[in-house]
Amino acid sequence: MSIDFIMARRSIRRYTDDPISRDDLRKILEAAMAAPSSRDRKPWHFVVVTGREILKRLADAHPHGKMLAEAAAAVAVCGDTNTSPDYWVQDCSASTENILIAVAALGLGAVWLGCHPRKDRVDAIREVLNIPEDVGILSLISIGNPAEQKDPRTQYDEERVHQQSW
């Protein structure tokens, strides 16, 4: 099997007005929860937003989140810090990446907006989405039907590959 579907994931920040189907949103969440997690603890939670008013508030809550005001959906990828204090960040990052790859495979577009460990971003999103204090907010993903095209690409760099030892 080709792995081109991994190279097809690009950061897409401009969208058409079209909505995302329930079926696609469900697939995206199935992909999210197909990620591995440390000790199989699955610390993740997902807040799915499709309401325009809340999307607009999220756009204001994140310094690079302007596109959320026009997005069809946002997913906040969160992690229960009690369930997995040492690994929730890594588990939720893997889950975020799964979402991004699924989105691209479905013909949609998305961008990963970093939240944790920036307290200002986390606090602002926590307030908009009513997320409990002991739940970390790893990322906010903006999703829509792409109004920009980007070619698949790797960023392969031989200098980052060390053979047998550093």
Place this chain on the structure above:
Amino acid sequence: MSIDFIMARRSIRRYTDDPISRDDLRKILEAAMAAPSSRDRKPWHFVVVTGREILKRLADAHPHGKMLAEAAAAVAVCGDTNTSPDYWVQDCSASTENILIAVAALGLGAVWLGCHPRKDRVDAIREVLNIPEDVGILSLISIGNPAEQKDPRTQYDEERVHQQSW
């Protein structure tokens, strides 16, 4: 496009004696470096190990790494903590997940062995692979030709999905 390839990624810990081709190793690294990174800083480095003696030393260096002694290859996913102090963990986690998905798509098997933030694991691997002190070690990935089969699956759980707000 179906997203089954994401569900096909499972933790594979038993391998045949067959090697992995150079071509497949290259594809795996291309997938690794196709991940997104915060501010496009690409803090990642990859140590690729195929030598049996070093694989055996890695097996001893990680408490859950026994399978490395029989693996065809290991990849240590590392991050330059100076380049991206706040986000190298997330960037390297996304890169690790890309490797795992690529491995599955290529018909190979792999498992993610967590390292950071466990100091004992990081110190032991750092010594075996001669990794500089200011480079974090996010994960060690054991890769081989699968000697066990696992069915694709999501771990979808409705209770982890919050609509519009927590």
